[in-house]
Amino acid sequence: MNSISKLDYCLDRSAGASLLPYGLNTLSDPESKHFEEHLLSCPTCANELAKVSLHLKAISIQRLVLVQHFHITGRTFEQMMQQLVVNASDA
Numbered sequence: 591m592n593s594i595s596k597l598d599y600c601l602d603r604s605a606g607a608s609l610l611p612y613g614l615n616t617l618s619d620p621e622s623k624h625f626e627e628h629l630l631s632c633p634t635c636a637n638e639l640a641k642v643s644l645h646l647k648a649i650s651i652q653r654l655v656l657v658q659h660f661h662i663t664g665r666t667f668e669q670m671m672q673q674l675v676v677n678a679s680d681a
């Protein structure tokens with residue numbers, strides 16, 4: 591192991607900026623490959639990616655629940671948001 595593995599932050603700013611796009615699968619192939627190579631030498635980014643992936647999974651599950659709710663209630667997204675705003679102002 592080299593000394594980089596002992597750091598708790600990433601020294602490569604461009605790699606840090608690639609974390610979320612990589613998690614969302616929106617990087618180009620060369621960008622993905624470059625970030626994956628960085629992950630091999632950067633435990634900080636590897637750990638962050640693991641956390642980001644958990645959040646993204648939770649968001650996609652919530653999105654599925656919302657979509658099911660739309661189908662059951664027959665409401666549009668705008669109607670749901672309107673109701674959320676009304677509920678929030680009542681609270």
Ligand SMILES: [Zn+2]
Nearest residue numbers: 600605632635
């Ligand atoms: Zn890194």
